[in-house]
Amino acid sequence: MKPQKLDNREVRAFQQAKWDEPLLFELHTAGQRGVQLPKVNPAIQEVTGDALAEIPAELRRGKIEELPEITQNRVLRHYLRLSQEVIGAAMNVEMGQGTCTMKYSPIVNEEFAAHSKMTALHPKQDVDTIQGILEVTHKLDLYMREISGMDKFSFQSGSGTQALFAMASMVRAYHESRGEGDQRDEIITTIFSHPSQASTAAVKGYKIITLYPDKDGYPDIEELKKVVSDRTAGFVVANPEDTGIFNDKIKEFTQIVHDAGGICYYDQANANGLLGITRAKEAGFDMCFFNLHKTFSTPHASGGPAAGALGVTDKLAAYLPAPLVEKVGDQYVLNNHIEHSIGKVRSYHGVPQNILRAYAWIRALGAEGIKAVAEIAVLNNNYLYKKILEIPGASAPYIEGKRLEQVRYSWEKLTEETGVTTDDISRRMADFGHQYWTSHHPYVVPEPFTLEPTESYSKADLDEYINSLRYIAKEAYENPEKVKNAPYHAAIHRIIDEDYFENPSKWANTWRALQKKHGGIEVFYKE
Template sequence: MQKINRDQKVRHFHQAKWDEPIIFELHKSGERGVTLPMVEESIEYHVGDGVSAIPAEMIRKRKPNLPEISQNRILRHYLRLSQETLGAAFNVEIGQGTCTMKYSPKINEAFASSAKMTELHPLQDVSTVQGMLEIIYKLDLCMREISGMDYFSFQPGSGTQSLFTMASIVRAYHESRGEGEQRNEIITTIFSHPSQAATAAVKGYKIITLYPDKDGFPDIKKLKAAVSDRTAGFVVANPEDTGIYNPRIKEFTKIVQEAGGICYYDQANANGLLGITRAKEAGFDMCFFNLHKTFSTPHACGGPATGALGVVDKLKEFLPGPIVEKQGENYSLNDNLTHSIGKVRSFQGVPQTVLRAYAWIRSLGAEGLKDVAKVAVLNNNYLYHKILKIRGADAPYIKGKRLEQVRYSWEQLTKDTGVTTDDISHRMADFAHHYWSSHHPYVVPEPFTLEPTESTSKADLDEYIASLTYISNEAYTNPEVVKSAPHNSTIHRVDEQDFFGNPEKWAITWRSYLKKIKKTETINS
């Protein structure tokens, strides 16, 4: 038996591997997890059996194709699957690219899963949901204080949908002034999130992209050359996805606004800014925060999420309705916004996400939020200076201090050894770490983007750094070990180009899988 050195920071790890079928393959006709009792006679006498009164047009012609399985087998199935994954509750999580990943207090999960929340229905009368409307309204007030904006909507279901909503408001604003056709250009930067350009393009805008100067800041000379009477708006993240904060941002917003454009701010990751800088003072007309990032509500495997969208007073009437307002002691939904772009999502978004964020803010208070930013920046700069000492690693552009995250590069290591950032990503899984490369296309060569947040302890950071250092040493001494990783994971490598790039091999539901299997069998026969 191998003796484990507890002083060694690189952790011994081997992930559980189960030859586990998907749940539909575990189906056994007639097997049940729960058997529901028949309706009691006294109840049926007064209200019926609960089925007969359903209108015929609402009754399925065929029963849904759901797996039939016992309680113990379904428990075993999902517990096995939970052992075959990595996650923030299992391992040291140092960010997910540009997505902030932090610890979510479990008491907030208890709030969100209480019957008072889970039994809410979006069609309830306003008088019966005063408590939830109060929480939405008070979170709005918190967000106003944090950002300097005047009104917030929590309707968008993600950061990308918030960006789409803001692009829609930009278009509606210019159309209301008779300049909709004339102002057809949106300016952004190459290191802002790809969704900024994509959502503006969906709204029909021509995209003008600013590239960085020698230090990694957006080039202000190129901005001045780009603005014109065709400029509809300017959208940027600050700090950008490199972790570099642009201290001249107010000059940028002033240039665009003097040309008649609207400035909107991607603050999906505002972890290093809370209580320190605000969108208002930077000159922005709109901003959004991802509640599932900065404000500690779980990502939940891509949803449910909330993009908290704030605007200055002149854009209030363009918000998606309704917005929550307070009248006396009561809360109401205002759907009478003069220039509203209309709904971008049904009802009021995800109340459980709003509740978690509100509880997190209230538990910290103003000084606590500022401490979050200070510790996040401290953790990030500790990680930054340690990683720059690892052989083959670098962080392009300005040296010294970064804000809440850094986009690093293994370019030198790849040139020296042939080991790529994707290889290192797979090898990190062998040490129970999640590692994120970056957005494609790779503007920074062989990138990896890390954000430790305020949740990560020094011991956690040291373990993560030790694993990266260990893998760098492997790359220089035995690169095939890294190139052939993972070795301790549940599966080996998937050919991403052949599988993820080929829709013919996708099956997102059991029904589509069966269709593809049948199609394949027909072709082969």
């Protein structure tokens, strides 16, 4: 029998598993063991004596941790059941994560990252013993320079937001070194750029000036001319912004800020539509960052373990976080002596496993493959764009027919006509095994939903996602209450219990979360 093609169905049948699964600590049964370690051979013990006696008293635990005692098969069932209650990129079409870039990450790269030589690394090892990963880090730096046009990269930042914070810190350090730290107290950004751009600059004490879009959705350049001044410390922007519109006049923006003495830094968290086509240097930026867990195919993992690759021109290299990996002769070293370094933005040197994954991804693709990533991402996005705009009730505000690697769409018309909101559709999409993201706040686009297909998805994948949206839009017009009461097939249904979030026994999925909320496990058991 030939397998039935998905095209023959309207939507994929889906029923997510739902288990009444206890916390791991609740599975505890005194005396049970997953693994029984053998006793030490008497002959060996006679030679070694009490090995634990060599450990200083201050490094020993005062008491044995209260760990659960469980058989191996119960532990296995526990985690497999939990995995069945999760929607993830490894089992679903996940372009609905919007600006978070859910793409396929080659499994072979996981083999590299899990190698014992990687898992046994320690940040305090002597550099002579970690030449391999330092070489990989240095070479990744060189690749990133070529991709961006920047002159030096740091991989210390643990996320894009941390990289933005580091860049705001470097802007401040740069102006202070020139005696203009107090004078230049304003950072300019745009409403469609990620909120982390404004928030990290605000943490550094800057006043935030926000540019709103013109009629076509571009940042308003006339407004920029009005607000830029000798108080301008910097300009930070994403391009394309979260609408998916690419501002091809960005060089004019950076020139205006430079003429006023400001620094321009670039949020390239996901640069899937730009690789091998445009570079930050040619757009006039002094700094940029990439999220390795987005563009460069390391695991996203809901915020970690992430890595923000922060690149700068020579003008700002002396302000980078220390240490930097450099090559001296045939040796790779950690340089902690950066003249005006802002210091560390996190402990140690970054996430070496993600550095290795990104390096392997780039090496596997090569220059032509890197450019193909961008071309396919843009092609996928524009196919999705055309097909979604054919769905009744869907629209894409601002300039028509000009999008790059993602789009922030709107269900405003559908909501006005049916009462069904983007949040309702988000829950209904879970019934077909799809993730669906609306937008970060503020909701500048009404009833938003943001999709980014990347280069990983086939036409069949795109069609499956489109079919699900089309099916739900049809339901909204014919039976809106069905959409509003979704989901029906997901592990968690619509939450209408008013005390749900106040009762950890209903939502806590870790023992630590349960204890933190209750202030002790005794309360939980009394309840």
